[in-house]
Amino acid sequence: MKPSNPRVIASKILCRVIYKGESLSQLLVKIEEANDPLVRDLCFGSLRWHERLSAILKELLVKPLKNKDKDVECLLRLGFYQIIYQKTPDHAAVNETVAAVKGLKKPWAKKFVNGVLREFLRRKNILLEQIDQHDGARYAFPDWLLGKIKKSWPDDWRQVLEASNQRAPMVLRVNVLQQNRDAYYQKLGDAGFKASLSEVCDTAIILDSPVNVHELPDFATGAVSVQDTAAQLAAGLLDLKSGMKVLDACAAPGGKTGHILESCKNLDVIAVDNSATRLVQVKENLERLSLQATLLAEDAGDVDNWAKEILFDRILLDAPCSATGVIRRHPDIKCLRRPDDIA
Incomplete structure (x- = not known):
């Protein structure tokens, strides 16, 4: 272009x-x-x-x-x-x-x-x-989706819509393999960025205003990634231990894959996604973070085809869904979804 x-x-x-x-x-x-x-x-x-x-x-x-x-x-x-x-x-x-x-x-x-x-x-x-x-x-909601929200939230639909139309904050995930959150927070301040520490997740920093990621200190060398606070909670719920074999199903674009590998050393991680094109994003993200995982372009549900006799200690499944819960961050969902996409 x-x-x-x-x-x-x-x-x-x-x-x-x-x-x-x-x-x-x-x-x-x-x-x-x-x-x-x-x-x-x-x-x-x-x-x-x-x-x-x-x-x-x-x-x-x-x-x-x-x-x-x-x-x-x-x-x-x-x-x-x-x-x-x-x-x-x-x-x-x-x-x-x-x-x-x-x-x-x-x-x-x-x-x-x-x-x-x-x-x-x-x-x-x-x-x-x-x-x-x-x-x-x-x-600013299509009539069919508005109707579903009104039906599901008859008393609170206005609040749901208003919240969905708010701008989502830009949240960073600090790579604790390189430095702790406080150290990177200080580095942000020294570089002139205004931010606050998340009270919900101990790897998250919330920027006051969105910025180009390439302006962030040490972004290119994997010191930090962009990931919502809620998404950052997933890796912690796995209670990871060194030596575990972990499956990240439906892995693209790789944010959670990277966080899993950052959360614990010596993991054997297999990241599966049915889109070979989207797996390229996973590969690029991991390369920036200097982390490694086995990437498979497969249907995560077709385990007989690719998993064979592999046993996993932990499985993270972030399955495809309507994504209507993340409209605040992905407003194009209101244009892209159709009534048949939502049960």
Whole structure:
């Protein structure tokens, strides 16, 4: 992907998520320009509020754009997102979004985008009040998923939705094979990063603001990884002892595999995932951490095919699921999931 304008990059990423069903987290790994903090904020924010932004778009367009011009629609959603949710002044949001049209190589769209955004500014308050009468737009959840949440949480569904729309903090996992948490916390402070120690997990540090991982002290040499606090609790529950044979089933992208190996020396770890492509991520993560495990591209449930007579002392199974419990960190789930995906 060649364009360097953050809004152009973000609009193209959004197109691949919304219209091609690709995973945001995987795209952010694949696309080098996505390391730009603005690109990431635009992508996460626009997907978090996708249903609401799409409702606005529907009200302002006479008819949907052609399939070949969906990148223009995505750029408009980015403009709405900046105006509503970012601290970008209205005129700057409009000007920057219009300027980004050049990167789409669609000269006709410049006047069109400018007109739609300015019309939104003129009607913003009335338009938002109007679309927010519908819970799906107000809370930015697809109607089918909203209905399931209301049914499951009849008294608390609003709190569930509001919590799901919060920005997830960036949490670090300190590699205790290299240094203890307090030492790395001090190193972060010396480097100018503001953070706090988790009270729930003794390997976790919570950053005040997200950063590019490559800016973190000693990230490249495996001193620290990014992993949610809850996910960091899993390795501790295994009560690992030196010499154990451990299976990490459904292992990709390898966060828990790495943590298992960091938690106890001299483990024999086998990491299984049915996606050879995703196992590449596990391999890369372990190489950065200077750790080793046996990686198998197999169906973890088909033990007769790959496990033979292997006996494991511990098994960690983080099985595929709807992932609706992690929407806060993966807002693209609201676009990617379908009713048939959830029982």
